[in-house]
Amino acid sequence: MKEYRTIQEVAGPLMLVRDVENVTYDELGEIELANGETRRCKVLEIDGSNALVQLFENSTGINLSNSKVRFLGRSMELGVSEDMLGRVFDGLGNPIDDGPEILPDERRDINGLPMNPAARSYPQEFIQTGISAIDGLNTLVRGQKLPIFSASGLPHAQLAAQIARQAKVRGTDEQFAVVFAAMGITFEESNYFIQSFTETGAIDRTVLFINLANDPAVERIATPRMALTAAEYLAFEKNMHVLVILTDITNYADALREVSAARKEVPGRRGYPGYVYTDLAQMYERAGRQQGKTGSITMIPILTMPEDDKTHPIPDLTGYITEGQIILSRELYRKGIQPPIDVLPSLSRLKDKGIGVGKTREDHSNTLNQLFSAYAQGKDAKELMTILGEAALSDIDLIYAKFADEFEKRYVSQGYQTDRSIEETLDIGWQLLSIIPRSELKRINDEFLDKYYDPTVREKE
Numbered sequence: 001m002k003e004y005r006t007i008q009e010v011a012g013p014l015m016l017v018r019d020v021e022n023v024t025y026d027e028l029g030e031i032e033l034a035n036g037e038t039r040r041c042k043v044l045e046i047d048g049s050n051a052l053v054q055l056f057e058n059s060t061g062i063n064l065s066n067s068k069v070r071f072l073g074r075s076m077e078l079g080v081s082e083d084m085l086g087r088v089f090d091g092l093g094n095p096i097d098d099g100p101e102i103l104p105d106e107r108r109d110i111n112g113l114p115m116n117p118a119a120r121s122y123p124q125e126f127i128q129t130g131i132s133a134i135d136g137l138n139t140l141v142r143g144q145k146l147p148i149f150s151a152s153g154l155p156h157a158q159l160a161a162q163i164a165r166q167a168k169v170r171g172t173d174e175q176f177a178v179v180f181a182a183m184g185i186t187f188e189e190s191n192y193f194i195q196s197f198t199e200t201g202a203i204d205r206t207v208l209f210i211n212l213a214n215d216p217a218v219e220r221i222a223t224p225r226m227a228l229t230a231a232e233y234l235a236f237e238k239n240m241h242v243l244v245i246l247t248d249i250t251n252y253a254d255a256l257r258e259v260s261a262a263r264k265e266v267p268g269r270r271g272y273p274g275y276v277y278t279d280l281a282q283m284y285e286r287a288g289r290q291q292g293k294t295g296s297i298t299m300i301p302i303l304t305m306p307e308d309d310k311t312h313p314i315p316d317l318t319g320y321i322t323e324g325q326i327i328l329s330r331e332l333y334r335k336g337i338q339p340p341i342d343v344l345p346s347l348s349r350l351k352d353k354g355i356g357v358g359k360t361r362e363d364h365s366n367t368l369n370q371l372f373s374a375y376a377q378g379k380d381a382k383e384l385m386t387i388l389g390e391a392a393l394s395d396i397d398l399i400y401a402k403f404a405d406e407f408e409k410r411y412v413s414q415g416y417q418t419d420r421s422i423e424e425t426l427d428i429g430w431q432l433l434s435i436i437p438r439s440e441l442k443r444i445n446d447e448f449l450d451k452y453y454d455p456t457v458r459e460k461e
Helices: 156-166 187-200 217-236 249-262 276-284 313-321 330-334 364-388 395-412 422-433 446-452 455-460
Strands: 007-011 014-017 027-032 038-047 050-055 068-075 077-080 088-090 106-109 126-128 148-150 176-185 206-212 241-247 288-290 296-304 324-328 341-348
Touching: 038 068, 077 217, 106 217, 148 156, 156 176, 156 187, 156 241, 156 296, 176 187, 176 217, 176 249, 187 206, 206 217, 217 241, 217 249, 217 276, 217 296, 241 249, 249 276, 249 296, 249 313, 276 313, 296 313, 313 324, 324 330, 330 341, 341 364, 364 395, 364 422, 395 422
Parallel strands: 088 206, 148 296, 148 324, 176 206, 176 241, 241 296
Antiparallel strands: 007 014, 014 050, 027 038, 027 068, 038 050, 077 106, 288 296, 324 341
């Protein structure tokens, strides 16, 4: 293996090596310091015989004349095996849970291979998260990419942990696993996730990748790719149904911006590099189902919107690539609604594919439409009440306003420990719809009204 003593300059996390031969983009390298210490790096750019490399560790102590660089002839890889379940790794795939090293079945390039669009199967099976606002109204389907748009200070970490603990594929004994990747989080958050999974036993079917806020930016960029490589192995080699949760995509994009600025690239919107859309798409599009394979990858990326701004580049671009979004609301959070999911602007574009007879229940589609409609009318009635006072509202408007309050309290708010089956969620929906006169429920077939509508609820009101 050829060694180079031609380090030209070191600037922050970047280093320029001259007169290299046969070195390729994204190749891994090792720097050996004069005292024998080695540090890792990866090639960011090749210009003729010059290689620009990025260090994984810091650059202190690198002496230009005495340090040697070796290129390893391969890009970053992850050793994968079924033994990864129940383990905690850092952002580069090294175990950090005091357990033994993983003996890999194979080593895989973390950049993966894009899935051929013609080989994709359409997502259509229901995944139960146990959370009514998702299962009932914005249903998650196996193979879907459904992001959660949050904001600083909102409880997306609790929601992510709850989904990871409770998610299941119903009616089958197929194996279900969770791959959880956390990027740029604090030590407290990291502890919270590990404890939450350990206490409930969910850790046994979970692979955790944790990159802390004080870890290098280049490791943060590798973390979701490590997680997706593990997920692809479990899904398409071991026939598992894998739920991948990535939090926080905004920290990931900020790391991309940091590396891009160090390379002196021309910045795009808000200083993010122009290729941020391509980069996110390469990551998100690794989810899905393949024809001829029983396993699947379903993805929930979580991102915090800076200044609660939906038009910020990261949520904006994520919305283009994924199939919907779950939006957390600061207003509901202040009201004490847990989880504070704002169902009206939230959307699952594939929800109609995963509900109905044989998947959830025959009345799901009708009740879903009626609940959305009634909640929207109730919100309008409450706004009118704020402006004109209660006396200006008709009797039916008052009923809708009461429905909106009850809907938030009983349907959306369920806490972070409650795991509701889809039948419980639909039954709560019917109890709430029974507050409204039957003649108003125009989006529900009469056969379902005869079967599920409870007129005694109106009498009690």
